[in-house]
Amino acid sequence: MTTQHQARAGRPRSEKAEKAIIEATLDLIAEGMGVAELSIEAIASRAGVGKTTIYRRWANKEDLVVDALATLREPLPPLAGESVRDDLIALLDVVRREAGQRRARCVMNVAMGETDRSKRVSERFFKLALEPRRVAMRRVLGRGVANGELRPDLDVELGMALLSGAMIWFSKWGPEGDLPEDLAERVVDHALEGLVSRR
């Protein structure tokens, strides 16, 4: 991105200011400040810089927010590619590990927000931070259907909704405190085996 490139080419002092601005933006979003409500004033004040320091680097708030959120990109967990169950657990366990951290709070606040005013930002963030995980999970479920581990009539989107939805539900509405360490494993096993009695 041009803005990042410019900053990298700048002096160390410049880089420090940029980092403070990015951190302030992420902190405010994580605290629940909607992207639409977020102001350059609030970011400048939190970062301890002047507004002109921000405008020297970013043309507008949207560009700054997109650059800030881009720093939250995380690599996918390594997948063994053997059992579908194990790969699903690896993918969902990322959600557990991130729960409550600033990244997860930003994801929730940006991706769950219903406001049309920040739609452009949400969509760019979705593509960047969430879509790669969805693609990976869709691929694992599709592999399971193809190799017979999963039912042949599986609705892959529905499988994703059950698995990812359960993790999100626990993160937001489960019992207080840290998520149980074996949560991803239990979610996957309940979803794979189903809730009905087989006795």
Added chain:
Amino acid sequence: MTTQHQARAGRPRSEKAEKAIIEATLDLIAEGMGVAELSIEAIASRAGVGKTTIYRRWANKEDLVVDALATLREPLPPLAGESVRDDLIALLDVVRREAGQRRARCVMNVAMGETDRSKRVSERFFKLALEPRRVAMRRVLGRGVANGELRPDLDVELGMALLSGAMIWFSKWGPEGDLPEDLAERVVDHALEGLVSRR
């Protein structure tokens, strides 16, 4: 609530203003204005009343927001109480029917918001609007375990997470457009039967 009582005792003109204030509050929340960011000024301006008209009825913003959100309370759907599957579908189908409506947007924006600043409001709203549905679903799942329809080792909270989480996931992140009419039924059947192949 005292505030509502006072308003009801007032003149018709007063009731009309109160309705406009409540509607303005809900519209702003549905549009993505965080409870923390919401101001009496913004509500007054949207409702076309003066700030004093609001302060005559509500001591502060939190009380107004709680009263406004309280109007979103919905009765539970009737449950036949025969098959667990049918009762679960009835409970989840409410989520599908409400998706995209103002009530659902308010629920999402209030209940998903991570901000500590509006925690008191979120908690009161959660108790009022969401907890009765969770209690009903927990009871249906518990009945299924007791009567043998569901597996004896079912983790009831986990079952709730899979079922409700899938509906929320589809509402927020599914394909664009209205949710499919049979979504609740398909979610319940996938969750009950499980994703693995039984051939």
